[in-house]
Amino acid sequence: GAVVSQHPSWVICKSGTSVKIECRSLDFQATTMFWYRQFPKQSLMLMATSNEGSKATYEQGVEKDKFLINHASLTLSTLTVTSAHPEDSSFYICSVSAVWGINTEAFFGQGTRLTVV
């Protein structure tokens, strides 16, 4: 299946600073990638759809100016959390969907744990 790698795996930043998270599709060219956020003991919440070469599509309630998404190549999407605050502390996960055999599977990165202090 597709291999998706996120970097960094964890990051601690000061309130008010910006943090960039990278999502790489190592062996698959992805025109579309997805970004999720997951709070402790909760489910994954889709934040936005990252589209290669065009603007991301954000889910309702997600601030596009707060969470900047760039998908400049078929193998890399980045999520930048701008002016981070403690309430932005969460587990951020990206995914790529690919046809694998007879199924369409979503392949997820290992996630990035962001802690804002």
Add this chain to the structure above:
Amino acid sequence: LAKTTQPISMDSYEGQEVNITCSHNNIATNDYITWYQQFPSQGPRFIIQGYKTKVTNEVASLFIPADRKSSTLSLPRVSLSDTAVYYCLVGSTGTASKLTFGTGTRLQVTL
């Protein structure tokens, strides 16, 4: 996107078969049913996908009745390492199709 309903949690002993049922009354004609497994602090992992009847792979079986309004994930002879959250998703396939995660079922396997 069809909404799904699953039990919040389940407990099982090692070696038992575990069946997790998901309700999706509003499933659309072109929707598939997919199950994912998530361990703490990791991204979810694909388990199985089906459209109707029964699908089996090396780790699980998926049973889908004729009306497709529910589905059951069956894990044979669970082990401690199967302790995880299991999500049932319903939606169209396609690499640009969004996935909507419900609450998931937290399975705890003990000795």
